Amino acid sequence: MKKTLKAVLAALLVVCLLLPLAACGNNATTETKLKIAIPNDTTNEARALLLLQDQGYIKLKDGAGITATILDIVENPKNIEFSEVEAAQLPNLLPDVDYAVINSNYAISAGLNPTKDALALEGSSSAYANILAVKEGNENEPLVKALIAALSSKQVADYITEKYDGSVVSVVENPGDGYDADLDYAALAGQTISVAASPAPHAEILAVAKEILAAKDITLDIQVFNDYVVPNTVVDDGTVDANYFQHLPYLEDFNAQNGTHIASVAAIHVEPMGLYGGKQTTLDALSTSAQ
16 A cells, blocks of 8 residues: 555656646747848848838838838747848858848859749839949049940840849839940040959849940959958949949948948849748748747
């Protein structure tokens, strides 16, 4: 009898010890957060948050626009944990996070197709048109005007449409023949203009403009960079004549933060930012996560 009683008491003790552990396990499950990686620069972080707000996953405070940060999130019903990362590194982080919001240029360079692989894609907002930029004071230089004309050509617009199938969209209104009628191209023959650019799609688009300029014996020196800082610093210090990699909100913030003096001279295309799956391959987890 005593042995039976001891066995029962021992069993009860085991159950009492296991119940808190089970409860703890249940709490861990309910507190699990989905992790979304977003760009850590001011304008692209805001752009990513606006995309997530448009999808209904978060809500930003009133007035939070193209400079919004995670501190402006007032509602997070999906219990999302945000990881702020350098934009160029986001594709590499996909295996380690549930989702990532990635700029199309970095997505394309990583072998992703924004129109096919993105689970959600922002609209073609002109606020984020990618621009050709030069150092202030050089806006009216003949070589700059020649490059603007080449990038604003029908040849470039058609290339963008055919090559990128909607993942990059031309914003040039009334594309021309690639040449500025007010320029003396004979006087520019034999000269070179250098441009700092991201690998894709910017350097690829510039390659089309390069052929247009070559027909007038003008050399376009395309210098490829894989970050969002050096292309601006080399233009500001005069090492490179122009750059083509960023949108206007980013440039304005960069100038304000770094004391640089770089000006936009033409808007060429827009790259819709996308939400890509990492550990999650569909949006189901965001639909069923904590409310």
